[in-house]
Amino acid sequence: MAEAYDVQEIERKWQARWRDEGTYEVESDDPRPHFYSLCMYPYPSGAAHQGHVRNYTFGDLIVRHRTMHGFAVLSPMGFDSFGLPAENAAIKTGVHPRPFTDARIAELKESITRLGAVYDWRREVRSHDPEYIHWTQWIFLRFLEAGLAYRRKAPVNWCPGCQTVLANEQVLADGTCERSGDVVVKRDLEQWFFKITAYADQLLDDLDTLDWPARVKTMQRNWIGRSEGAEFELPIVGGSSIRVFTTRPDTSFGMTYVVLAPEHPLVPELTTAGQRAAVEAFVAEVSTHTEVERQSTEGPVNKRGVFTGSYAVNPFNGQEVPVYLADYVLMGYGTGAIMAVPGEDQRDWDFAEAYDLPIVPTVQRPDGWVGQAYTGDGPAINSQWLDGLYKAEAVAKAIDWLEEQGIGERKVNFRLRDWLLSRQRFWGCPIPVVYCPEHGAVPVPDDQLPVLAPDDVEFRPTGESPLRFHEGFLQTACPTCGKPATRETDTMDTFVDSSWYYLRFADPHNAEAPFDPAVVAQWLPVDQYIGGIEHAILHLMYARFFTKALADLGVSPKELREPFARLFTQGMIRMGGSKMSKSKGNLVAPAKYFDTVGADALRLFHLFVGPPADDVDWSEQTDEVIDGCARFLARVWRLATGEVATVDGAPRPAGNLDRATHALIAKVSEDYDRWSYNTVVAACMEFTNLLYKHVQADGTIPNEPVDTLLLLLAPMVPHVTAELWERRHPGEHVHAQAWPTFDPALAAALTETMIVQVNGKVRDRIEVDAGIDEAEMERLAMASPKVQAALDGSRPAKVVARPPRLLNLVR
RNA sequence: GCCCGGAUGGCGAAAUCGGCAAACGCGAUGGUCUCAAACACCAUUGCCCGUGAGGGCUUGCGGGUUCGAUUCCCGCUCCGGGCACCA
Numbered sequence: 036m037a038e039a040y041d042v043q044e045i046e047r048k049w050q051a052r053w054r055d056e057g058t059y060e061v062e063s064d065d066p067r068p069h070f071y072s073l074c075m076y077p078y079p080s081g082a083a084h085q086g087h088v089r090n091y092t093f094g095d096l097i098v099r100h101r102t103m104h105g106f107a108v109l110s111p112m113g114f115d116s117f118g119l120p121a122e123n124a125a126i127k128t129g130v131h132p133r134p135f136t137d138a139r140i141a142e143l144k145e146s147i148t149r150l151g152a153v154y155d156w157r158r159e160v161r162s163h164d165p166e167y168i169h170w171t172q173w174i175f176l177r178f179l180e181a182g183l184a185y186r187r188k189a190p191v192n193w194c195p196g197c198q199t200v201l202a203n204e205q206v207l208a209d210g211t212c213e214r215s216g217d218v219v220v221k222r223d224l225e226q227w228f229f230k231i232t233a234y235a236d237q238l239l240d241d242l243d244t245l246d247w248p249a250r251v252k253t254m255q256r257n258w259i260g261r262s263e264g265a266e267f268e269l270p271i272v273g274g275s276s277i278r279v280f281t282t283r284p285d286t287s288f289g290m291t292y293v294v295l296a297p298e299h300p301l302v303p304e305l306t307t308a309g310q311r312a313a314v315e316a317f318v319a320e321v322s323t324h325t326e327v328e329r330q331s332t333e334g335p336v337n338k339r340g341v342f343t344g345s346y347a348v349n350p351f352n353g354q355e356v357p358v359y360l361a362d363y364v365l366m367g368y369g370t371g372a373i374m375a376v377p378g379e380d381q382r383d384w385d386f387a388e389a390y391d392l393p394i395v396p397t398v399q400r401p402d403g404w405v406g407q408a409y410t411g412d413g414p415a416i417n418s419q420w421l422d423g424l425y426k427a428e429a430v431a432k433a434i435d436w437l438e439e440q441g442i443g444e445r446k447v448n449f450r451l452r453d454w455l456l457s458r459q460r461f462w463g464c465p466i467p468v469v470y471c472p473e474h475g476a477v478p479v480p481d482d483q484l485p486v487l488a489p490d491d492v493e494f495r496p497t498g499e500s501p502l503r504f505h506e507g508f509l510q511t512a513c514p515t516c517g518k519p520a521t522r523e524t525d526t527m528d529t530f531v532d533s534s535w536y537y538l539r540f541a542d543p544h545n546a547e548a549p550f551d552p553a554v555v556a557q558w559l560p561v562d563q564y565i566g567g568i569e570h571a572i573l574h575l576m577y578a579r580f581f582t583k584a585l586a587d588l589g590v591s592p593k594e595l596r597e598p599f600a601r602l603f604t605q606g607m608i609r610m611g612g613s614k615m616s617k618s619k620g621n622l623v624a625p626a627k628y629f630d631t632v633g634a635d636a637l638r639l640f641h642l643f644v645g646p647p648a649d650d651v652d653w654s655e656q657t658d659e660v661i662d663g664c665a666r667f668l669a670r671v672w673r674l675a676t677g678e679v680a681t682v683d684g685a686p687r688p689a690g691n692l693d694r695a696t697h698a699l700i701a702k703v704s705e706d707y708d709r710w711s712y713n714t715v716v717a718a719c720m721e722f723t724n725l726l727y728k729h730v731q732a733d734g735t736i737p738n739e740p741v742d743t744l745l746l747l748l749a750p751m752v753p754h755v756t757a758e759l760w761e762r763r764h765p766g767e768h769v770h771a772q773a774w775p776t777f778d779p780a781l782a783a784a785l786t787e788t789m790i791v792q793v794n795g796k797v798r799d800r801i802e803v804d805a806g807i808d809e810a811e812m813e814r815l816a817m818a819s820p821k822v823q824a825a826l827d828g829s830r831p832a833k834v835v836a837r838p839p840r841l842l843n844l845v846r
Numbered sequence: 847g848c849c850c851g852g853a854u855g856g857c858g859a860a861a862u863c864g865g866c867a868a869a870c871g872c873g874a875u876g877g878u879c880u881c882a883a884a885c886a887c888c889a890u891u892g893c894c895c896g897u898g899a900g901g902g903c904u905u906g907c908g909g910g911u912u913c914g915a916u917u918c919c920c921g922c923u924c925c926g927g928g929c930a931c932c933a
Contacts, residue, residue: 250851254928260932361931365931372933374933381847382933645858657872659873662872663871664871680886713858717871724870731887796914834913841865845914
């Protein structure tokens with residue numbers, strides 16, 4: 036491999052300098068304009084992997100680039116240090132999660148440092164630090180007071196592998212645990228929830244204010260799942276009534292049956308004596324099904340429902356319709372009951388066919404339309420006073436009618452559920468609540484925070500937190516009456532920790548509050564947030580909820596409605612078609628590159644390999660490309676240290692070097708701004724090749740082009756550029772220089788290559804003055820023998836000119 | 847099933863507003879240096895025909911708009927991701 040310089044020595048030297056001199060430490064009262072750059076703080080799983088390298092390369096580049104543009108850049112780093120792997124290791128080895136975690140933080144920190152990424156380490160935050168636990172618990176208590184945290188018995192997602200409850204967001208579409216892959220089952224448990232649904236509308240609407248990838252916004256919109264419609268009462272023949280939710284009140288005349296969820300509370304009442312055996316068998320059968328089986332669309336539809344024996348009255352036309360149960364109707368959404376309109380809903384159509392129920396279309400099908408249920412727009416039919424109206428109008432009129440009748444109203448439903456935060460685990464933030472036989476759930480007073488877990492616990496896979504078996508922790512006194520009480524032994528979902536860490540970074544050592552809102556206002560929102568696409572829903576939704584709730588509670592600035600103004604989601608690293616990850620065992624450790632080609636070369640590879648948002652395929656060729664990056668840096672080194680040899684007879688390249696330099700600044704500056712780092716690298720390589728030709732011809736090179744190259748590369752490859760700059764400018768630091776500016780007049784080309792096309796095909800290229808006019812273009816083109824040959828003697832019937840670059844002659 | 851994104855040489859990719867397709871790099875081939883190798887440096891490298899000059903073809907497939915389409919429109923195929931009985 037190319038060894039123009041001692042990579043290891045130089046990288047060590049500069050990493051030590053940046054650390055010892057506190058180069059990237061900033062104060063909140065810094066007079067420069069503020070910029071907050073943040074990479075998602077990592078779960079400390081040990082030494083960095085290529086995903087980290089990619090993430091922190093982009094983040095570090097932003098920090099250095101913004102600094103060179105005159106900003107005071109806040110660049111903090113911390114660790115999402117609570118979580119399952121440390122506890123699972125504890126169960127296996129008996130080692131307490133804290134030393135296990137601390138050791139992994141040290142490893143990760145070491146590899147981040149070796150990458151050359153710079154942070155204000157004074158601000159380091161770790162989820163498992165007692166101070167951080169203190170304020171996480173304090174925030175929980177504020178949420179509790181405000182009614183945003185509450186406890187209820189709920190059917191929850193239980194993962195037998197992880198031995199804990201999961202949030203809806205952590206259960207995959209196939210009903211398995213996102214972490215262990217075990218099939219998740221339902222259990223009824225008393226659990227703590229955050230009322231994220233109270234912010235459903237804001238979480239949806241405020242997406243419009245964010246400069247985020249459209250893909251992430253769409254995923255969040257779908258997850259929130261807002262649907263507008265109506266809720267109304269249906270009288271039961273000879274009895275009470277049931278409420279249904281529908282998004283298509285315009286099709287109500289086509290309701291030919293009603294379906295309830297098997298868990299619906301009215302089921303016993305509605306079941307007639309004749310149907311009781313069948314209904315009970317059905318309900319029992321459904322309850323044994325796992326979530327996976329229930330969510331499956333496979334299997335015969337006629338085994339999935341049962342008739343209750345009762346009839347409801349369709350209030351629109353007075354018709355009596357049968358009431359069924361079906362497993363596909365969910366108790367957790369809407370009212371747990373639906374009006375079925377098989378004419379306009381395919382699932383209802385399938386059910387109607389299976390149970391031989393009538394189908395009445397209520398929307399006119401377009402001419403020539405074939406199919407079953409029709410979900411498109413069209414004039415209403417078979418709908419009395421709605422006939423002829425199109426969907427939007429018919430919906431509005433139907434709801435108005437329901438409201439006039441006093442039996443229903445407009446209603447918005449969300450797919451989003453409240454956030455279940457209880458975890459039956461040890462290695463998380465304890466929930467600061469005490470249970471008193473007399474006073475129930477009592478919050479731990481602020482002055483008794485933090486509630487810390489003891490160290491002398493036994494780690495056993497029991498399905499309950501080890502805290503439950505620790506008498507010293509469990510037994511306490513009721514804060515209200517002082518009588519014996521027990522502590523909550525569940526801990527919080529680790530997503531709670533990551534929902535506010537970016538606020539703590541602004542004011543990380545505040546002992547009176549989680550942070551001072553005035554200091555937060557100086558930095559937040561985060562100007563540039565960088566992380567993986569895998570957090571598109573969970574973390575990013577929870578953090579947005581926290582930001583809104585904390586602002587409303589007066590904990591953070593009132594006007595801070597969103598945490599992350601701009602978001603960038605980097606692509607994944609793949610290997611052999613699947614994501615590179617520890618669990619897949621296909622990691623390629625960065626350390627081997629740090630030890631050989633160096634961090635600069637590895638950084639350059641990640642920037643050069645393709646657009647930052649695209650996935651990267653780690654292939655057999657990758658090492659060769661990384662070597663190529665190291666080779667380029669060695670070329671830059673030789674150029675900047677005057678080690679490039681002349682070549683006998685080498686021609687001096689055409690064109691003016693100043694012009695080339697200014698054109699490079701213009702292009703590279705723009706490409707940095709649009710995150711097109713791969714083309715920045717390409718442009719710098721091309722420029723380096725040009726400078727080589729100059730040296731090879733002249734034996735020398737002016738300073739300005741070389742210095743410019745070093746400045747433009749400085750955010751990408753910080754070590755080698757810092758060293759070269761210091762050698763060329765003793766006592767100076769490249770990253771303290773201002774970003775180079777360009778003269779637009781110099782950056783613009785003097786001559787252009789005019790393309791002459793005949794009938795759209797390129798027939799000649801002519802070097803012309805950049806200020807050429809159309810007449811001159813045509814004159815030059817007609818003088819070209821190649822063009823004459825292509826025209827074959829005929830005069831062009833039409834001439835399209837786009838000075839100075841293009842002329843198209845059409846025969 | 848629905849919603850997004852993608853498809854360009856042997857490979858990673860570029861073409862920013864509809865105007866030279868393939869910049870830059872990897873790999874490959876040939877050469878200089880060397881006793882030799884490594885390193886470094888130079889040159890060639892989309893495909894087909896042709897000794898050559900040159901000609902033809904080419905951005906997943908089929909149409910369309912346009913003087914001109916990798917780019918815009920319509921219809922497909924394949925790949926990746928998200929959601930998936932949400933009434």
